[in-house]
Amino acid sequence: MELDSLLLERRVDALLAPWTERKGPGVALGVVRKGELVLHRGAGLASIEHGVPAGPGTRFRIASVSKQFTCAAILMLREEGKLSLDDPARRHLPELPDLDPGITVAHLMHNTSGIRDMLEIQRLGGADLGTAVDSATLLEGIRRQRRLNFAPGSRFLYSNSNFLLLGRIAEHLSGEPLPGFLERRIFAPLGMSDTRMVEDPYEAVPRLATGYRPGEGGGWARAPHGFRIGGEGGLVSSVEDLALWDRNFTTRRIGADWLDALSEQTPFNNGRENFYARGLIVRGYRGVRTVSHSGLWPGYRTEFLRVPGHEVTVIAITNDSTADPGALAKRVLDVILEERPGIRPARALPPPGELEALAGRYLDPDSTTTLDIAATGDGGAMLSLNGLSVKAVVAPDGRLMSPASSTALFIRPLGPELIEVEQDAGHVARWHRVAPGAALPPGLAGTWRSEEMDAVWTIAPEEDWLAVRVRGPVVSAGPWRVEAVEGDVVRVHVPGTLMNGWLDVRLLRDAAGAPTGLEVHGGRAKRVAYQRLG
Secondary structure (H helix, E strand, O other): OOOOHHHHHHHHHHHHHHHHOOOOEOEEEEEEEOOEEEEEEEEOEEEOOOOEEOOOOOEEEOHHHHHHHHHHHHHHHHHOOOOOOOOEHHHHOOOOOOOOOOOEHHHHHOOOOOOOOHHHHHHHOOOOOOOOEOHHHHHHHHHOOOOOOOOOOOOOOOOHHHHHHHHHHHHHHHOOOHHHHHHHHHHHHHOOOOOEEOOOOOOOOOOEOOOEEEOOOOOEEEOOOOEOOOOOOOEEEOHHHHHHHHHHHHHOOOOOHHHHHOOOOOEOOOOOEOOEOOOOEEEEEOOEEEEEEEEEEOOEEEEEEEEHHHOEEEEEEEOEOOOOHHHHHHHHHHHHHOOOOOOOOOOOOOOHHHHHHHOEEEEEOOOOEEEEEEEOOOOOEEEEEOOEEEEOEEOOOOOEEOOOOOOOOEEEEEEOOEEEEEOHHHOEEEEEEOOOOOOOOOOOOEEEEEOOOOEEEEEEEEOOEEEEEEEOOOOEEEEEEEEEEEOOEEEEEEOOOOOOEEEEEEEEEOOOOOEEEEEEEOOOOOOEEEEEOO
16 A cells, blocks of 8 residues: 555644744754655754754754674674684683683673673763763673673663674774774665764764753753763764665675674573564564664654565654653554554553552562652653653553663553563563662661772762762762662662663661662663672
8 A cells, every 4th residue: 555645744744833932942853755755854953053944954863872883893794704703702802801710792782791781880970971081981881790680692681782892893803993883885876865873972063953851950062062972872864864774675785694684583581582683673563563772862752664575665863851651652653553454542541540559669579670650630741760751652462561672561450569570581470569668777877889880979968858879980979869769779770861760779688787889770780789888
């Protein structure tokens, strides 16, 4: 069935009306059909200060949508015989710590290495994404690690470290910097003149939209970012250029086998399927197979959503840190799919009463992880894990699920106080509801040090609350508020440029009950040990 262009244009214009009607950050959107950009729109402003409108030719930072290009570089080098995906990663990165000899190049590509996320490592040391952090500091943070989040291949956990390391491997094997390799091998042949790697966060880039966040006193403020980023998220691009990249999946102007390999999935050690392919996420939506990735960076959000079976792609990019281009892209996709035979209707969420009964805070005592479920006023629900909040959707089997690319949660209520949560690799655990009003555990105040984070935490009362102050390898930070959860488990709330999040922390004790250490769990860095000083 061909697209009804007039209907699509009217519906898309209606979806973009909120951006059109305000004098704030903007959005660029494109729909590609059979390799051709059949609809492109812009709304809102690329620069509030200068009144520059956003459009399909506006450049944005596309953040983690960059990862598929880094994987493409690795796959090209594989075709040239320069590596195997089953090679131990340390064969090509001798500077990588010997965390586990079983970590392969493939584990890096599929986010199954278990290596802690480099951004989380910096956060535990006090550095916010607005802090100036160079690539050498990011690599040194990875080198300090002595433990993995899990055994390689056993689980999925999104980690930018994997793709920073893949970029380094590509540079070692090709003999040239990754930005030049991608320009020579992909961007120039495809005519992607708006796309390039911009590692320096302070570089002035022509036609680059300014990234915004809500201002403290209302209005908008520039969203600061100081990390030097590369293969994990350093690309600048536009809707028009990403449409050229998408066209290549149809025309095969460059690539063949390596292009198909980007969306190939490999199983976990237990045989269960991993939804994360090679810089692309393979999932289902309303009964159709989707291949996608999102991008998130201070002031920028991106969604690249392909439906290969229907030869349709939706691209949405914004410079509004509060916007959800993934939801926008799916609403556009709904318009395209609604008249096609065999498309499942979107599943309705449970009745509001059921969601309200489910709302609350839950704890998995085995992993020391907390989850907040909140009913929203529009009949939906929000799921919050380590501060990452996403609107719940309903899986085909009726369970609530998180649609975010960086986590996979499927939730089934088992009773008024218990939920069953399935995560990646079929890992199932029972989480119990946490009663409000818990007291902070005795013995938490003091000074604690982590060698892996090269950081010292000082926990002490400040006015009428307990706070963490951090002295890290780059900066000092705090105060971070400590909140009681249950028993020896607390939350440490960490404000940030990208999102306000929390760390789940367990106070460890010896046989006599004396406090000896902290075990800290972030969203992408688990089981981080802090030892008591003095």
